[in-house]
Amino acid sequence: MSKECEVLVIGAGVGGLTLALALHEAGIACRVYESVQEIRPLGVGINVLPHATRVLGRLGLNDRLGKLGVATKEAAFFNRHGQLIYREATGTAAGYSTPQFSIHRGDLQLALLDAVRERLGNEAVVFDRRCVGAASSDTEASVRFVDSNENAYTVKASVAISCDGLHSALRKQFYPDEGMPRYSGVNMWRGAVHWEPFLSGATMVRAGALVPGVGKMVIYPIRNDADAQGRQLVNWVAELDSPQPARRDWNGAGQLDDFFPAFKDWHFEWLDVAAMIEATSGILQFPMVDQDPLPQWTFGRLTLLGDAAHPMVPRGSNGAGQAIVDADVLCAYLVELGVGPDALLAYDKERVKVTGDVVLTNRKAPPDKILQIVHERTNGQPFESLSGIIDDLELQSITASYKEIAGYTVEELGDGWRVR
Secondary structure (H helix, E strand, C coil), X not given: CCCXXXXXXXXXXXXXXXXXXXXXXXCCCEEEECCCCCCCCCCCEEEECHHHHHHHHHCCCHHHHHHHCEECCEEEEECCCCCEEEEEECHHHHCCCCCCEEEEHHHHHHHHHHHHHHHHCHHHEECCXXXXXXXXXXXXXXXXXXXXXXXXXXXEEEEEEECCHHHCHHHHHHCCCCCCCEEEEXXXXXXXXXXXXXXXXXXXXXXXXXXCCCEEEEEEEEECXXXXXXXXXXXXXXXXXXXXXXXXXXCCECCHHHCHHHCCCCECCCCEHHHHHHCCCCCEEEEEEECCXXXXXXXXXXXXXXXXXXXXXXXXXXXXXXXXXXXXXXXXXXXXXXXCHHHHHXXXXXXXXXXXHHHHHHXXXXXXXXXXXXXXXXXXXXXXXXXXXXXXXXXXXHHHHHHXXXXXXXXXXXXXXXXX
């Protein structure tokens, strides 16, 4: 059996589709294999940070995404009483050359898919192919798939990239004894609802604190003019300590009674959070889990990318962004070193350490560490003034430190910036 392409991409998620677009731009032939029979706009909102929009902008996608999502202007932190702790500009308002987008995950994935079909052709994505394993020889990668009728297929390429997410078959093949995901002790409930614009109309809010019985909310708009009344589609995430993890399924259904009591009194001047939650249908539930960083992703002509490589707790709005950057770095090495093991090893050497640091930082010192510190210093009570509690320099240092670790300070993404 001859090779079908130079690069075989396993999974048509954000990372896999971005990789396909980058490879096409570089003149490297690829094909994407996806397990589902049809991609539908599932899930809720995500944020795409400037290090990722810099990549997507080079691929000619930012104008399209700007029409689908919201260009986030600011991040704001509040305590559980609705009092403002800290506010900072984001995206172009903060001096970046590209925006920060808040967008429905399905809108982002379908926009990427449409671009792949437009540029590479409809045959570039093969559906109903679930990866069940792969092998690497001196000359080629060989990937095994089954379809929904359990028919088997083997596809060969120069290299194969596993972009198939949290349940990656290749990750399990490489690390069969890895064990279950690491549960943080927190479950999250998510939803999206048509609601009147709040604050700037483009604000990402973090409120509350992740302490027993209190809970934290993340709230931001992901679509403008979402209905005939001019309301936005607003995404919210409720995080609460829970003794048992929910099922690890991005589309798993959640129940209002399991978390709402912690937020039922959240009626703020700038947003009636409780009413917004109660107005939401189709609530989803997911555990805040990750995996310990792996020592290696690449084995011969096979490697991992995105959530298959570095699943992280979603406390830094960085999962999709790191997958997009993975794709850019990998493509650059494939151009520089040729489509083979040397490029995969160079990508591995660079990205394993960087993303491992992000995974560990998301556990201990994400941006919402601000909420935790203020809650502890005020004993969860309202404050008259932040003077003597926390100052601007300490607040700025927390978010600045995270940006530096995750690779998206304004200085890093200057006009001469290039991933790597």
